[in-house]
Amino acid sequence: MEVLSLLIPVSLCLGAVGLFGFFWTMRSKQYEDPDGDAARILRTDYDDHPAD
Amino acid sequence: MSTAEYPGVAACPACVATPIAIRRAAKDATEGSRELHLSLPTIHCAACIQTVERGLLAREEIEDARVNLTRKRATVRVPATTSDEDVVAFIASLGYEATPLDSATLSVGEADRSARDLAMRLGVAGFSMMNVMLLSVAVWSGATDATRDLFHWLSALIALPTIVFSARPFYTSAWRALKVAHLNMDVPITLAILLAAGMSLFETISHGDHAYFDAALSLTFFLLAGRYLDQKMRSVARSAATELAAMEAPTALRIGENGAETVSLKAVSVGDLLLVQPGGRVPVDGEVVGGASELDRAFLTGETDPVAVSVGTEVKAGEVNLTGALQIRATAVGENTLLHALADLVSMAEQAKSKYNSLADRAARIYAPLVHILAFAAFVFWLWMTGGDVRHAMNIAVAVLIITCPCALGLAVPAVSTVASGRLFKAGLLVKHATALERLAEIDEVVFDKTGTLTKGTPQLITKLDPQVHAIASALAQGSGHPRSKAIVAAGRDLDLPSVTVTDITEQPGMGVQGLLDGRAVRLGRAEWIGVEGESTTILDIDGQIFALQFEDALRDGAAELIAGLKAMGMPVTLLSGDTTAAVSKLADELLITDWQAGVLPQDKAEVLREKAAQGKRVLMVGDGLNDVGALALAHVSIAPASALEATRVAADMVLVSGNLSRIIDGIRTAKSARSRILENFAVAAVYNMIAVPIAFMGFATPLAAAIAMSSSSIIVSVNALRTK
Numbered sequence: 001m002e003v004l005s006l007l008i009p010v011s012l013c014l015g016a017v018g019l020f021g022f023f024w025t026m027r028s029k030q031y032e033d034p035d036g037d038a039a040r041i042l043r044t045d046y047d048d049h050p051a052d
Numbered sequence: 053m054s055t056a057e058y059p060g061v062a063a064c065p066a067c068v069a070t071p072i073a074i075r076r077a078a079k080d081a082t083e084g085s086r087e088l089h090l091s092l093p094t095i096h097c098a099a100c101i102q103t104v105e106r107g108l109l110a111r112e113e114i115e116d117a118r119v120n121l122t123r124k125r126a127t128v129r130v131p132a133t134t135s136d137e138d139v140v141a142f143i144a145s146l147g148y149e150a151t152p153l154d155s156a157t158l159s160v161g162e163a164d165r166s167a168r169d170l171a172m173r174l175g176v177a178g179f180s181m182m183n184v185m186l187l188s189v190a191v192w193s194g195a196t197d198a199t200r201d202l203f204h205w206l207s208a209l210i211a212l213p214t215i216v217f218s219a220r221p222f223y224t225s226a227w228r229a230l231k232v233a234h235l236n237m238d239v240p241i242t243l244a245i246l247l248a249a250g251m252s253l254f255e256t257i258s259h260g261d262h263a264y265f266d267a268a269l270s271l272t273f274f275l276l277a278g279r280y281l282d283q284k285m286r287s288v289a290r291s292a293a294t295e296l297a298a299m300e301a302p303t304a305l306r307i308g309e310n311g312a313e314t315v316s317l318k319a320v321s322v323g324d325l326l327l328v329q330p331g332g333r334v335p336v337d338g339e340v341v342g343g344a345s346e347l348d349r350a351f352l353t354g355e356t357d358p359v360a361v362s363v364g365t366e367v368k369a370g371e372v373n374l375t376g377a378l379q380i381r382a383t384a385v386g387e388n389t390l391l392h393a394l395a396d397l398v399s400m401a402e403q404a405k406s407k408y409n410s411l412a413d414r415a416a417r418i419y420a421p422l423v424h425i426l427a428f429a430a431f432v433f434w435l436w437m438t439g440g441d442v443r444h445a446m447n448i449a450v451a452v453l454i455i456t457c458p459c460a461l462g463l464a465v466p467a468v469s470t471v472a473s474g475r476l477f478k479a480g481l482l483v484k485h486a487t488a489l490e491r492l493a494e495i496d497e498v499v500f501d502k503t504g505t506l507t508k509g510t511p512q513l514i515t516k517l518d519p520q521v522h523a524i525a526s527a528l529a530q531g532s533g534h535p536r537s538k539a540i541v542a543a544g545r546d547l548d549l550p551s552v553t554v555t556d557i558t559e560q561p562g563m564g565v566q567g568l569l570d571g572r573a574v575r576l577g578r579a580e581w582i583g584v585e586g587e588s589t590t591i592l593d594i595d596g597q598i599f600a601l602q603f604e605d606a607l608r609d610g611a612a613e614l615i616a617g618l619k620a621m622g623m624p625v626t627l628l629s630g631d632t633t634a635a636v637s638k639l640a641d642e643l644l645i646t647d648w649q650a651g652v653l654p655q656d657k658a659e660v661l662r663e664k665a666a667q668g669k670r671v672l673m674v675g676d677g678l679n680d681v682g683a684l685a686l687a688h689v690s691i692a693p694a695s696a697l698e699a700t701r702v703a704a705d706m707v708l709v710s711g712n713l714s715r716i717i718d719g720i721r722t723a724k725s726a727r728s729r730i731l732e733n734f735a736v737a738a739v740y741n742m743i744a745v746p747i748a749f750m751g752f753a754t755p756l757a758a759a760i761a762m763s764s765s766s767i768i769v770s771v772n773a774l775r776t777k
Contacts, residue, residue: 004199008206012183019179024174036121039098 376561
């Protein structure tokens with residue numbers, strides 16, 4: 001059962017990484033234009049000035 | 053998609069990016085730029101974004117351009133000197149329709165912030181729920197003693213901060229209800245979450261074997277999901293409605309010392325001289341002091357035929373100037389205009405509508421007290437059974453509270469409404485009011501306005517003319533912006549007309565057009581101007597030869613299907629119009645409407661609706677004019693086409709964005725389907741409670757059972773919502 005003392009913190013840390021990733025996407029307004037982002041990824045040229 | 057729109061990948065991204073970045077930086081340094089918002093209704097793909105953005109950025113004066121495909125909008129940064137029209141014209145040359153939006157009307161900061169706030173709480177609740185669920189699996193699979201305590205403590209560590217943060221919308225809403233001694237759905241929710249968390253914490257401290265941290269979190273998560281869907285759906289409708297409003301910023305052309313200048317409507321005061329250009333709308337009530345023209349009063353009265361005005365005539369805000377420029381002196385502005393009087397009517401009706409009890413309200417009214425009574429009964433019962441074991445009784449009461457908590461109920465309505473509103477939005481029907489969908493499902497009668505609603509509000513030439521004569525009429529009408537002139541030209545376009553040359557064409561505002569054909573005078577215009585009899589006909593006079601031209605209002609697309617569809621549904625249809633008897637009866641015959649009234653005044657329309665309501669009828673009113681505002685506000689539910697004035701759209705519960713009227717049938721069908729899905733979801737929730745509550749009451753509900761029951765009922769409800777057609 002000693003392995004728990006390692007596994008639990010590791011799993012919580014991984015979860016926290018996901019949570020902070022979510023915070024970051026919210027803060028940087030990545031949900032403003034989902035349709036546009038889905039379309040833009042198909043472009044062959046470089047999106048040289050993404051939305052601020 | 054053509055390959056031309058996809059140039060190959062540049063050798064290095066920076067090669068492209070750097071010069072542009074430098075150019076942008078240089079431009080940012082220049083002062084006095086402004087942001088311009090444009091609506092681009094026709095963009096739909098990656099190539100569209102690219103064409104518009106690249107095209108705009110290639111222009112020297114445009115500093116920045118960004119397309120938002122979700123909102124079908126573009127934000128363009130231009131120098132203050134560049135006019136909106138230039139940018140719109142340029143985008144039109146790229147092949148896309150663009151309409152400038154008023155930035156002030158568009159500011160949606162408040163709604164945006166609350167949506168982001170809810171999403172954040174939902175994300176945190178989701179994260180915590182998943183982690184605590186995983187930790188709980190260990191407990192459910194039989195962890196004991198120290199291991200169990202460890203997992204309980206870890207769960208508490210994650211759950212407690214989350215409950216404080218994520219469930220806050222429920223606390224505030226419950227507190228607001230309790231302050232006015234009222235029970236809403238959020239009271240049992242708050243109680244369940246707080247009691248479950250508190251009880252679990254107590255159990256954890258005293259090494260107990262049942263902790264409900266996961267249940268408290270999944271409750272928060274599911275209910276927040278419902279709330280988020282609700283908010284999302286409303287913000288979509290609201291942003292589309294503000295966009296419609298932002299397209300027509302209220303401005304007026306004021307004649308000052310330095311000529312005419314565009315000013316905000318708020319800046320206009322009584323006595324100001326205003327200029328109304330042909331094609332423009334009269335901004336305030338006033339009196340004509342210069343010029344002559346014809347006005348289209350269809351929005352105000354429902355009359356199809358234009359009215360001639362000259363110096364001394366009174367004009368009302370909302371009328372459309374057709375031919376000549378008019379100078380008017382403002383006699384009433386702001387609150388004193390007819391338009392504003394109508395707005396008061398609307399706010400009165402809004403109050404009546406907010407009293408409407410939605411299905412969710414009615415369910416909550418039965419549900420909320422029941423939950424409290426059951427939980428309290430469980431507590432008292434077990435206290436008596438165990439002879440005063442408060443801890444055991446409390447545990448069971450919490451289990452009852454969690455099990456009965458309206459997880460499925462909280463999701464049942466928002467999930468269905470979101471799916472249904474999304475369907476309707478795609479079909480071109482904007483649901484503005486929260487309970488409009490439910491009310492639409494209940495209608496048993498439909499009342500229509502004529503001009504601008506069933507008809508397009510633009511005339512169509514019905515007189516068949518000799519090609520030679522039609523050619524002369526077309527040539528004369530060519531240069532005029534009058535709707536009837538446009539109709540003559542449009543009718544001639546499909547015919548193979550001989551070419552004629554009419555010279556020296558001049559337009560007499562408010563009267564007609566005249567010119568010379570091989571030296572002979574030809575005139576096209578009002579009967580009294582030509583000097584012959586004929587009330588509302590347009591006369592063509594070719595050197596003494598008189599031709600009378602008759603016009604009629606063209607039907608909107610889908611009008612016939614709509615009426616036929618409503619008849620098939622067994623719904624009585626009534627037509628109320630302010631237009632002349634002849635025009636209304638002709639249209640009624642064409643559409644097979646038997647119940648119609650012509651020459652109806654605005655207050656009579658409202659009176660008809662009031663009578664129908666008094667008879668217990670639930671009426672759907674469809675109208676676009678200012679004369680319909682009262683009726684729209686009084687109807688059980690109302691729809692206005694997007695072409696209506698802002699004041700009318702505000703009064704209506706739904707806006708028909710699509711040009712096709714038959715979409716209203718789809719709307720009614722979807723609303724009915726949504727209503728039955730909501731009722732089914734309530735039934736699912738009721739059955740689930742009937743099974744789960746006795747189990748919990750008897751004390752057999754473990755945290756595992758609670759978790760399974762809660763998740764499965766929520767999933768059933770959500771899946772059922774997707775069946776909405």
